[in-house]
């Protein structure tokens with residue numbers, strides 16, 4: 174045996190294998206993305222789970238372990254062929270990013286070094302970048318960034334976590350610690366309510382149940398014909414809730430609403446909350462990234478007056494899932510959201526950087542900041558802003574095309590890249606259209622109910638969806654129905 178051979182066998186990472194396998198993976202992925210981008214494949218090729226499992230030889234491979242030797246290429250091709258094609262022009266379904274190259278690279282880097290960003294000593298560079306991107310977000314909101322050194326001063330704070338649902342939970346924990354500081358130890362007082370429009374994302378109601386407040390703690394606030402919160406109704410609901418002997422833990426506003434893509438009037442809502450000294454939480458999972466654009470950031474006017482804010486980078490910033498931030502204007506509020514003891518982690522000795530563990534549900538988490546940082550730093554934040562503006566503009570064009578056709582109806586001019594429309598006046602037809610197109614693998618749309626009526630819904634995510642895509646979609650619907 175040569176020295177080189179002995180060394181390779183003794184190492185736990187075969188570098189030649191790695192380069193070859195990454196190369197092979199990159200080739201398969203490039204083929205997948207290119208074909209999807211050009212619309213040369215079906216947008217979806219869904220089949221029953223059992224067929225996938227058999228075709229992927231999933232059970233067999235676990236036993237034989239044949240993947241390492243020669244099986245990766247064919248496995249990947251099968252895996253990708255039946256994956257959802259987020260890079261396809263006809264993909265207009267859920268608010269999941271069609272990820273850009275730097276995000277893909279970040280996943281590879283993290284998967285190789287596995288440095289969790291939650292404790293500084295376990296991922297100092299990841300945590301350093303988390304601090305940078307969180308401060309970048311705080312500044313976008315016109316909140317004071319968090320200094321590197323621990324400070325009791327007046328500044329904001331944040332943490333990255335795995336998803337907007339979790340970020341909403343953490344924001345509500347911060348709100349609860351503000352109004353009921355003993356709740357962590359003593360449990361919930363029985364007089365807390367949360368006010369939000371009924372179309373608020375389901376993670377808010379779930380959070381209430383997880384926190385032990387119960388979903389009935391959610392008091393719906395009246396909305397307008399497009400399901401946007403009415404500020405005067407909020408005022409009345411706060412007064413009514415208080416007059417009934419309850420305290421308002423928080424008001425949650427949508428920026429934007431998941432179904433419609435429309436923004437609640439944040440400035441007026443903030444004014445009402447300030448008057449009653451009530452915590453305002455802005456669920457900006459989808460619309461937060463509009464803060465990057467001078468043309469779109471007016472939609473978030475008033476968010477800077479909130480107490481907490483959540484931001485999903487894995488929606489409109491071309492970052493793969495997940496990458497969410499919870500941000501608070503006053504750092505102390507996030508500090509109080511959790512209390513924990515773990516003698517193996519917390520020694521009370523000074524760290525050279527920030528530990529984010531105290532601010533999240535997760536103990537170990539991936540290098541979320543690195544993923545967002547690479548995406549922003551790749552071509553600069555302006556490039557992401559242009560992508561967002563361009564997708565919103567495209568959605569407005571879609572509105573013009575769709576609403577100009579007979580039998581099609583769009584209930585509102587879109588503010589974001591989400592648009593609802595209806596073809597003919599029949600709830601069941603909307604579902605049938607979506608299901609038929611998805612089954613045929615031609616278009617991937619969603620459907621939602623707005624004010625009691627069912628609509629088709631598009632979310633324009635990929636850069637390759639054009640006016641021609643929308644023209645062809647409506648023509649196909651007319652042809653079949």
Ligand SMILES: Cc1ncc(COP(=O)(O)O)c(C=O)c1O
Nearest residue numbers: 336337338374431456458459485
């Ligand atoms: C307004 C809003 N809040 C929360 C969420 C949940 O985010 P995540 O899927 O990252 O958990 C979504 C997702 O669509 C959303 O649109």
